[in-house]
Amino acid sequence: MNSAQVASRPPTDWASPKMRTRIARRYRSESIFRNLGLFALVLAASFLAFLLFTVVRDGWQGFLSTDVKISITYDPAVLGIDPAATKGPNAQAALQAGDFQAVMAAGVAKLGDEADTVSEGAWLVLRKQLMEDPALLGKTVSVWVPAKSTIDLLAKGKFDLSKPELERGVSDADVAHFNDLKKAGLLRTGFSRIFITGADSTSPELAGIWGATVGSLLTLFVTLSLAFPVGVLSAIYLEEFAKRNRWTDLIEVSINNLAAVPSIIYGLLGLAVFLNFLDMPRSAPVVGGLTLALMTFPVIVIAGRVAIKSVPPSIRDAALGIGASKVQVVFQHVLPLALPGILTGTIIGMARALGETAPLLMIGMRAFVSDTPVGLTSPATALPVQVFLWSDDVARGFVEKTSAAIMVLLVFLLLMNSLAIYLRNKYERRW
């Protein structure tokens, strides 16, 4: 009866106007849907582009600094350095102890009205110069010293000078000084050595990124040397040796959940266990590294298991067949074949650790550290924490320094991720 009904129905008239509009509507909704998908992707991509554009626009000038030319007399009497002492074995120490602030004050005073344009920390540059070239002692030389932040920002055109004085954030006096100096040819804006080689400072013109970079490297060193062996060994155990029982299930559940625990919880763990219970030093890269290692090793375990699983069983069977023990099979055959995959996962985990901020804040790595750290226990900060600290700073000059620090951080991340992609493409085998 059913088939009779179907048969009795006239065939669909696809050319009828009703059918045509219906099909047109369906095609229209098809193309709208498709374009919505494209729109979502383009939106995400343009956000990324906008973010990078903003960072680079604000940040590239952070690598530049403005210097003022002043004439400095390295007078031993003012410095309080005995010229004879600079010949002896303790020459560097003697030079280091000199009163460079007085020398700078004398040199800056020669600028007259424009004396207020030089950074307060400029004497550090003088000390460095004299320590590198002790022969300058007693001589008068002209030196480029960093200008104070307002002058630096004026030189970079960061102020809208058409606004009234109170709204633009820079005083008329500073603008006048800046114009005078510029006219006299005493200003230059160039690549900032201080930013690349210095550590944190309270004045933007003296702040550098090197201290935080070293802090990050030391932290990552600790993280890598703990998380990689532990991660690889547990991956091997879980994938190759563990029997399926309740104990192994507990380990598996732990690892899967640890990989998804919010990073700040690891910070709380580090604070409670490493700092308060084990009494380890605050702000130290070793504690930061330990905390990040706990966070990174589940990632390495998961990547390691996938890599080990992808090694075909025939490799194991062949090695077992010629008399290798199970441990020999794993360490001499399976592990080398799985290593590229494990390394890729490790690098991605390390890149995540490099960008991590919250746990480091918890264990005190947000302290103001004006020296480049020298060891695993000396106070240090890390690149992302430095970004956070500078972004919090009210001084206007730190806006471009923050963006510049972000650029440095992103370059490191890009390098690590490119390495991971390169390794994956070059060594990964499809069985």
Add this chain to the structure above:
Amino acid sequence: MSLTFISLLLIGLALVGYFIARAKGRALTALPGGTARTGTAAVHSRPAYHGAFVALWVALPALALLAGWAVVSEGVIASRVLSTVPAATRPATQLDRDAFMSEVRGVVNGEIEEAFNPDANPAAKVYVATKTNYNLLAGAAAAALAALGGLWGYSRLRPDFRARTAVEKVVMWTLILASLVAILTTFGIVLSLLFESIRFFQKVSIVEFLTGTTWSPQTAIRADQVGSSGSFGAVPLFWGTIFIGAIIAMIVAIPLGLMAAIYLTQYAHARARRILKPLLEILAGVPTVVYGFFAALVVAPAVRDFAVSLGMTNASSESALAAGLVMGIMIIPFVSSMADDAITAVPQAMRDGSLAMGATTSETIRKVLVPAALPGIVGGVLLAVSRAIGETMIVVMAAGLAANLTANPFQSVTTVTAQIVQLLTGDQEFDSAKTLSAFALGLVLFVITLLLNIYALAVVKRYREAYE
């Protein structure tokens, strides 16, 4: 002589032991009848295993001794140092003793020029002397143990000695220990959070914490201080967390992430996919502090200006909307990759069947693929929510610290994570309710994300198995 140096020395000794024993192992194979797998003197293990066996015997017992010493040494040295302090001025309570010892250590490390406590300066000299003596003693004991272990291990090397089995047993134990780190970490997290939270709940009732609607953690330092009674009602924080992480961020991330995944899996050419997918991965790789900076510097002022243009007079420069929007964008790649997995797991036959019936691609996606993949997508979204509520830097930098209970996205709200950072980065003694409340907040965060993760992972797993 520091413990690190002694440990390095021991590792050097172990290497020496390794080479000597390996040479012995080689000599064994050279014995008459020992070269091949024939004869009575066939050697069981390869020379390297003999070497490793002795090296382990040199290093492990001695290192274990050193590790034990490192744990107890501070206590032993402290009691020695304290016994030299004149009895009349000797610190009496445990707390005083700890303070005294940390002062002494400060003098020794050069962190403190001149100790506040007059006894600490001579004690510092005693400390250095005792520590040097004891470390030398420990070093000597470790060396003796290493020599003994090495000799004993060496004496066991024979052609029929199963060195490989012994070494592999150690390797197996190392593997088991490494995999236990995961359990230890989980327990460490649970115990440390629980322990501090219990101390917090002794000061503040758990009911007030979970149901109170005023959050002002400023406890009075002086008794007569005004306006800092300290009330710990965390509901505004929970609301702020849900508002930013689970509502605003998801309104951004779910449609965009889902549509991106649909386009990538169903429409994009293989070549376009090769370019677009890494793009999303870059978005996922940008550190959260960068998003936070961007939210605070660019998005928040724009949102405020927009609010002002809508006629709002009290628009704050820190708003829930700014933080939520940026967080949503941060989550897009995550949602998209989860949805991608879920959609590609739907069997090709279902898609082909729908297309064969004359449905357009978009009809197939909307009526067949997405409904079939829904459990997987929901699981992915739950994971994304768990990630968003645990996210810290964006809210610290863009959402503000005012604990408002408001549904107005242009107002400032605060979240659990932002408060944890705020509470623990000030200068506060460790026992105050203010500091401890951060751990209670951490515990709530941990429990909620854990439940979300377990549930979501179970959903995703069951879904995947359904189509396998």
